[in-house]
Amino acid sequence: MTLDIPEVVVERLPIYARALQDLLSHGREVVSSQELGEQLGITPAQIRKDLSYFGRFGKQGRGYNIRRLVEELRQILGLERDWSVVLVGVGHLGKAILHYGGFAPQGFHIIAAFDSDPMTVGQEIAGLRVQDVGRLRETLAARPAEIGIVAVPATEAQEIIDRLVASGVQAILNYAPIAARVPPQVHVRHIDPVLSLQSMTFYVKDAPAFSPPK
């Protein structure tokens, strides 16, 4: 079944799950697609269509049972289990990733970090000792990880991605500004702030100059 669901829909599901959990933590029990849509900037029709791939969660005119929907979405997305993550690249960005407190509470545990710089290898950062990237395969053979985070320079990224794939990683979060090539069974998401900025300048370039209020 899962293969028939468009990737853009799958990418919106975690956004729904987070918003619904937030509502739940505020004591809410029911929400309409209308309200959820306003909160997320997504049309209610889109939300209803996206969720309809997974069954019937809401009753016409009565809204969604938040708790049931969250549980279902977490099940669908595999958020109920823990995941092992390795990081390659411990420069400024890699350090920020290691220090980021948002991964572990969501079940994403960085179990190893690698770098090629002799000055960085051996350092302990956020409780993890940085290993030489030459030991990537060996380390992953002893202790497999499902997910790899790539925070190396663009020129090295494809090679690192190839090595992660060869070491059994099934999902890659790539911060390097390249369109990475992976085999079809491996999944990639790109995080690229320049592309995000460039998709906004389209709208801003014709905007009138701003006059700050006096």
Next chain:
Amino acid sequence: MTLDIPEVVVERLPIYARALQDLLSHGREVVSSQELGEQLGITPAQIRKDLSYFGRFGKQGRGYNIRRLVEELRQILGLERDWSVVLVGVGHLGKAILHYGGFAPQGFHIIAAFDSDPMTVGQEIAGLRVQDVGRLRETLAARPAEIGIVAVPATEAQEIIDRLVASGVQAILNYAPIAARVPPQVHVRHIDPVLSLQSMTFYVKDAPAFSPPK
């Protein structure tokens, strides 16, 4: 015209522009939607449809003139000019953003950085002296910026975004894990690695365990 183009199309244009520039720098002059699609993991039909919003760039069966298409896309996206950017939040992530060398070559210049921590305010990072966030409005009144980057904790993000908007910022790149609210004339992109990871676990959760090659 620009308002009729779906946002998902606008988000793909910078990806096309980058891939085409890369081809150009390798001496290529013509590319088919087929080849471009294979490289980017996007169907050729999607590429042709996306580009057709902006006029006729290719001839059936002869491919796209890369140079002309790049120039056109850069024009459309507003990539020919420079942009002023301010950063709010100079923790580990903010520091990585200040040190990142990928913004300026693409015309995105961080002209000011702000933080609320007295230990951080006054520090010089990547050539920029961090200012107290209390001076945000005053600084932007003297020297406006079109774009704001938000790298503060989730609990502070909406307030900072409101202040950026009140100070005339028209586009916001938000790294905080919240669904930020902005007025309709302001554009936001979210960078959230947890959401990206959660949209991959959907695919990986049923994958068979990996056996590393001997």
